[in-house]
Amino acid sequence: PESADLRALAKHLYESYLKYFPLTKAKARAILSGKTSDSSPFVIHDMRSLSEGEQFINCRQIPPSLANQQQSDCGLLHPGDSAEEVEVRFFQRCQSRSAEAVREVTEFAKSIPGFMELDLNDQVTLLKYGVIEVLIIMMAPLMNKDGTLIAYGQIFMTREFLKSLRKPFCQMMEPKFEFSVKFNMLEMDDSDMALFLAVIILSGDRPGLLNVKPIEDLQETVLHSLELQLKMNHPDSLQLFAKVLQKMTDLRQLVSDHVHFIQLLKKTEVDICLHPLLQEIIRDLY
Amino acid sequence: KEKHKILHRLLQNSTTPVDL
Numbered sequence: 001p002e003s004a005d006l007r008a009l010a011k012h013l014y015e016s017y018l019k020y021f022p023l024t025k026a027k028a029r030a031i032l033s034g035k036t037s038d039s040s041p042f043v044i045h046d047m048r049s050l051s052e053g054e055q056f057i058n059c060r061q062i063p064p065s066l067a068n069q070q071q072s073d074c075g076l077l078h079p080g081d082s083a084e085e086v087e088v089r090f091f092q093r094c095q096s097r098s099a100e101a102v103r104e105v106t107e108f109a110k111s112i113p114g115f116m117e118l119d120l121n122d123q124v125t126l127l128k129y130g131v132i133e134v135l136i137i138m139m140a141p142l143m144n145k146d147g148t149l150i151a152y153g154q155i156f157m158t159r160e161f162l163k164s165l166r167k168p169f170c171q172m173m174e175p176k177f178e179f180s181v182k183f184n185m186l187e188m189d190d191s192d193m194a195l196f197l198a199v200i201i202l203s204g205d206r207p208g209l210l211n212v213k214p215i216e217d218l219q220e221t222v223l224h225s226l227e228l229q230l231k232m233n234h235p236d237s238l239q240l241f242a243k244v245l246q247k248m249t250d251l252r253q254l255v256s257d258h259v260h261f262i263q264l265l266k267k268t269e270v271d272i273c274l275h276p277l278l279q280e281i282i283r284d285l286y
Numbered sequence: 287k288e289k290h291k292i293l294h295r296l297l298q299n300s301t302t303p304v305d306l
Contacts, residue, residue, distance in 0.1 A: 106296045124290045277292045
């Protein structure tokens, strides 16, 4: 009976993962390997294709109600733009997508059984500290050694192009590529990922938590469910559960470096304003 | 609470827009 409960929990979390996260690992891997009936992603590999890619996203993502109104501005392609302006605008776009992703992760967290019964301040703390870790894990399936899918899988941006940007933009994604290439070798699927994300969110050692015990109890149940899931789903992968948990240590370092880069950007780039939601998360984080 | 008002709102209401 106990393992039936753990399986039910895994199924529930997988269903809410599919509900709240539009681009699954299965879909991303199909796009990356060309095994999808959809058209291939648009490739951004230099400043010119970045400008063209911007136009591509703007034209495809505008809701029909706004399309006419914004058509003249479609693409925001300003021919005289300097590389600096294009980089800053791209960064702002990443921020908007990240803020939207925080909303998706929040909805997923709310669907974890017991999460909404936790103290509201603790729910905030768990999200504040967990959300960037979750976003980095969710980025992994979108990446391979050569680049990453962005804009819901519509665009592939090359790793070399990201490395060619000026500092610190060029330094921001490289650590995520290094992590993702190793993480992808564990070959977790979407149903494994759903449980792992819940484990990350339910970390009882986040600074400032008021009531740790119920969080640890919830995490323990999800951990049991993840352990069982990995044994059943990957019977030949020895010690996979331990290997997955070890990734949580790397994640904390990645987040602290990421926050450092953003603080650096805030100081050095006068044109950059941080999204208010991301500001809330990053302020006094580490 | 003031420091994290958007997170609070997101937790209490799923329709809160984030693109402010």
